[in-house]
Amino acid sequence: MQAGALAGIKVLELGTLIAGPFCARMLGEFGADVIKIEAPDGGDPIRHWRILKDGTSLWWSVQSRNKQSLTLNMKDERGRAIAKQLALEADIIVENYRPGVLEKWGIGYEQLKAENPAVIMVRLSGFGQTGPMKDQPGFGAIGESMGGLRYVSGHPDRPPVRVGVSIGDSVAALHGVIGAMVALRHRDATGGRGAGEGQMVDVALYEAVFNMMESLVPEYDHAGVVRERTGGALPGIVPxxxxxxxxxxxxxxxxxxxxxxxxxxxxxxxxxxxxxxxxxxxxxxxxxxxxxxxxxxxxxxxxxxxxxxxxxxxxxxxxxxxYSVRDMMSDPQFLARGMFEQHQFADGTPVKMPAITPKLSATPGTTRWLGPALGEHTDAILHALGYSEQAIAALREDGVL
The missing domain is CATH 3.30.1540.10 (formyl-coa transferase, domain 3)
Structure with missing residues (x-):
């Protein structure tokens, strides 16, 4: 299988659910080595969201493809020490905890930067790392509402509606990927791994949505126009x-x-x-x-x-x-573009997955494996860090893994 453009780039994923994991997923799809840290007692909640197969979400198979799963109890200082060791070796850290959580664990951006100035940290949160709302919980639904998307979605005589997917989280994740690539380019231009200048990429969900809102601001500021809901029509552009x-x-x-x-x-x-x-x-x-x-x-x-x-x-x-998904699965355009990949679960059951986007002519993205079992790569990762079989067994016995 051809190496992706990001082969050799180490990514540490700290986070759950959608925004952070989707950001890390895309980096992994193009070759980055992604280690995902999960809590030992159940892991990422998305493992149990929506339609399940043998107790694990089908969504998980896509959202965590190409990732290695490491279980760590971050409430234990030994777990935090392992996380810090991995963070200092990483090129990019992706996290979507509330601001301040990583700092409490001793692996905040400034703390890591003091030991590795080349580190790049992508931080996805509801409201960003600063401002009066930074400590409030902010899921995608809140970002879509505050960022302006919900206000213009739906029919004028009814309450606003949501898009049928978690678009706020996904848009934020894409901004995180863009930020990571820009930061990586800057780091490499200023000396590369170990010598270049890293930076923090601060993505607020509401700001990522806000960035998609076209001409809302100048229309209101210059003309006093507030864009309203228009159902299926595209306002001001006819027909x-x-x-x-x-x-x-x-x-x-x-x-x-x-x-x-x-x-x-x-x-x-x-x-x-x-x-x-x-x-x-x-x-x-x-x-x-x-x-x-x-x-x-x-x-x-x-x-x-x-x-x-x-x-x-x-x-x-x-x-x-x-189109419904049923329409997509038999559509000649989707099929001609190879928009579905055929895989199989560990028990041999076949399953189709969405192909990787965007399409690169020289270094296309690949699915090397589907979302892993909880802690599937824990032993291999710790062995690579120098831990012996006995040390790993002791950590597992103490509930650290």
Whole structure:
């Protein structure tokens, strides 16, 4: 199996659930050597979330692929000493505890930096390492709400809704990966491992979401406009909405480019709207968005999902059905791009996993193994640190492992 671009990079994961583990997962997918520290009494709670197989979450198989699992009791000073030894050897530490927890354990950023100035620490938390809210608990749902995403999600006459996945945690994790790569580049440019300058990457969940919120700030500051919920429509960009076809299917049609809008109207047989000078540009279409949406829906009322897609594709108008996972698993585009990997569990049961994104031409990511059993790599990791069989047995007997 080809080595990834991050082969040789050591990552220590301290954290649970989604944001930190997803960040470390992506580093591992591209070749980094990831050691995940888990509590001996059950490990990461995500092991038991959603759909289980033999008592372990299917999600775990993906979220912790390519990681080594080391059990450590961080309440015991011997466990903390092992964690510190690993932290000082790591290129990147990923953690998502509340600010101050690592400092209490003696492995905070400044504490490690004093012994290894090249260390890079990615810290993911609800509100960041500073500010009046830093000590408050902050899950992804709170970050999505405070960062502005929930306010604009849903229909205007109903309470805000959530996206169907933990998007706040995942967006924060991606910012963590970006920060880690930038910090690694800087470290290598200033002397490399052991000599270069490390740094702390401080990712707040609400700020990662906030970073995705497009033009909210200048629109409010300059024009006093607060973006509101608009259902399936894309506010201020017309037309881009979800419509229903005659067979009860939903179709997304994005005819918001000026030339695209004209092609859409001609494909629908609305020559009048295609030639309307006011509708030739987006700023003229916005005041008439309800009229335009009504015209598109009236056309969709005469079409099945397949006939609508055939017509719109022929007219070069962006449109698509809304996929469930069932749709994805048989879709020619997903299959052509190799978006599913075939693996098997330890008992031989086959299982498909999502393929790794993004796709690199020279050093693509790989799944070397699925999420490990709790503590599966504990002995091997401690042997590499110089611990004997007797010392490991004693630590296990004392509940440190």
């Amino acid at each position: 881009s909405n979800t419509y229903t076809t005659s067979d009860g299917e939903n179709i997304v049609i994005a005819g918001n480019g000026d030339a695209i809008f004209k092609r859409l109207m001609l494909a629908m047989g609305r020559i009048d709207m295609a030639g309307d000078a006011q509708l030739a540009r987006n700023d003229g279409r916005v005041p008439r968005s309800a009229e335009i949406d009504a015209a598109i829906q009236a056309w969709c009322d005469t079409q099945t999902i397949d006939s609508a897609l055939t017509t719109l594709q022929a007219a070069d108008v962006p449109a698509g059905r809304i």
